[in-house]
Amino acid sequence: MSSRKTSRRVTMMDVAKAAGCSQATVSVVLNGVSDIKISADLKARVIEAARQLGYGVGSVVRHSALEELRGACIGFIVDQLASTPEAVNAIEGARHESWENDITILVAQSQGRAEHEERAIERMLRAGAEGIVYMSIFTRRVSLSPVFDTLPVPLVLLNCYTNENRYPSVIPDEINGGRAATNLLVKAGHRRIATITGETFMEATQDRLTGYRKALTEAGIAYDDTIVAEGSWTPTSGYEATRKLMALADPPTAIFCQNDKMAMGCFTALAEAGLKVPGDISVVGYDDDELARHLRPQLTTLELPHRPMGAWAMRQLAKQSRAPSHPVTKITCALVERASCAPLHAPARD
Incomplete structure (x- = not known):
C-alpha cells in the first residue's frame, strides 16, 4: 500500500x-x-x-524566526471562516508555528466587506496586534481597502495577492499541482486521461488545468477537450461529469478530479457503471480533504497546503519586511499517494 x-x-x-x-x-x-x-x-x-x-x-529556524514576536498578538482577517476548512487549516498552521513563542492569534471574519475589515483592524490594533494576516478563501488577486495602506504594523497576504505585489503573499502552486496529478497517471501508462474541473472563472481551476495540459504536452499526448468536463466542486457535479465521460465512444482510463468532493461523486458514478477503482479506471483527486481517507479505495490526491501557508505567514511577519515589492511565494501541493491509482490494465484490488 x-x-x-x-x-x-x-x-x-x-x-x-x-x-x-x-x-x-x-x-x-x-x-x-x-x-x-x-x-x-x-x-x-x-x-x-x-x-x-x-x-x-523541532525547528531551529522556527525558533529564531519568531523570537521577535514572542508574547505578541497577531491579527488574522479572513473573508469566510465557517463554510470551508481552508481558513481553519491556515489558522492552525499559524498557531502550530507560533505556540512555543506564546503568540496570540486574534481571528475576524470580514465576509469581504471593507467596513468589516476596517472595524477588525481597528480593534486588533487596539488589542496590541503587531502584525496582520489577510486571507482569501479562494486564491485570487485582491484590491485591498485603503486602510491597509496605512497600517502601522506589517501585513502578509495568504491565498491572495495584489497587482503591485506591495505585500508579502503566499498561494498554492496549483500549476505544478495539476501537472503532478496528471504526471502520476501518465507514468502509470494512461494516455486517455480525463479531467473534471471546478468553475472556470476561478484561478485554481485555470491553474490546475494549465498544469494538466503541461503534463500532457510533456508526455506527447494531444489535448482533447472532449474529455475535459466542467464541474462545480460538488459531489453531484463530479458524478454527472463522470457519467458523461464514461458514455463517450472512447472513454478515459483515468480521471483527474480537481477536488476530492468531485472525486467522491466520480467514485459513485463509476460504481454504478460496474467499474472498479483502480482496476478498471484510476482516479486522482485534489485538496486532501478528510473524506479522501474514507473513500474505498482511499483516494490518491494533492494536499492543498494551507497549514504550511499559515506557518509561512507567521515567519514572514516576524521578518518585519518593508520592501516596496515582494514576489508571490508559491508552496508545493504535495502528492499523497493512496490506493485509487494503478498501472493501466492492472488487475482490480480487493
Missing part, C-alpha cells in the same frame, strides 16, 4: 503515535491547557516526541 512521502508535514496524530497517547492529549499538552491534568511524565513524552519529529518546537 502506498504512503505519504517522508517530506509530508508532521501532524498531531504522528506525535500521538510516537508518544503513545491520544491526539487529544497531544493537543492539551501542546496548547498549554492548564485546567486538564496531564502527568509530568506524559507531558514530557509528548514534548520530546514533538521535538524529535519537528512538530511545532
Whole structure:
C-alpha cells in the first residue's frame, strides 16, 4: 500500500503515535491547557516526541524566526471562516508555528466587506496586534481597502495577492499541482486521461488545468477537450461529469478530479457503471480533504497546503519586511499517494 512521502508535514496524530497517547492529549499538552491534568511524565513524552519529529518546537529556524514576536498578538482577517476548512487549516498552521513563542492569534471574519475589515483592524490594533494576516478563501488577486495602506504594523497576504505585489503573499502552486496529478497517471501508462474541473472563472481551476495540459504536452499526448468536463466542486457535479465521460465512444482510463468532493461523486458514478477503482479506471483527486481517507479505495490526491501557508505567514511577519515589492511565494501541493491509482490494465484490488 502506498504512503505519504517522508517530506509530508508532521501532524498531531504522528506525535500521538510516537508518544503513545491520544491526539487529544497531544493537543492539551501542546496548547498549554492548564485546567486538564496531564502527568509530568506524559507531558514530557509528548514534548520530546514533538521535538524529535519537528512538530511545532523541532525547528531551529522556527525558533529564531519568531523570537521577535514572542508574547505578541497577531491579527488574522479572513473573508469566510465557517463554510470551508481552508481558513481553519491556515489558522492552525499559524498557531502550530507560533505556540512555543506564546503568540496570540486574534481571528475576524470580514465576509469581504471593507467596513468589516476596517472595524477588525481597528480593534486588533487596539488589542496590541503587531502584525496582520489577510486571507482569501479562494486564491485570487485582491484590491485591498485603503486602510491597509496605512497600517502601522506589517501585513502578509495568504491565498491572495495584489497587482503591485506591495505585500508579502503566499498561494498554492496549483500549476505544478495539476501537472503532478496528471504526471502520476501518465507514468502509470494512461494516455486517455480525463479531467473534471471546478468553475472556470476561478484561478485554481485555470491553474490546475494549465498544469494538466503541461503534463500532457510533456508526455506527447494531444489535448482533447472532449474529455475535459466542467464541474462545480460538488459531489453531484463530479458524478454527472463522470457519467458523461464514461458514455463517450472512447472513454478515459483515468480521471483527474480537481477536488476530492468531485472525486467522491466520480467514485459513485463509476460504481454504478460496474467499474472498479483502480482496476478498471484510476482516479486522482485534489485538496486532501478528510473524506479522501474514507473513500474505498482511499483516494490518491494533492494536499492543498494551507497549514504550511499559515506557518509561512507567521515567519514572514516576524521578518518585519518593508520592501516596496515582494514576489508571490508559491508552496508545493504535495502528492499523497493512496490506493485509487494503478498501472493501466492492472488487475482490480480487493
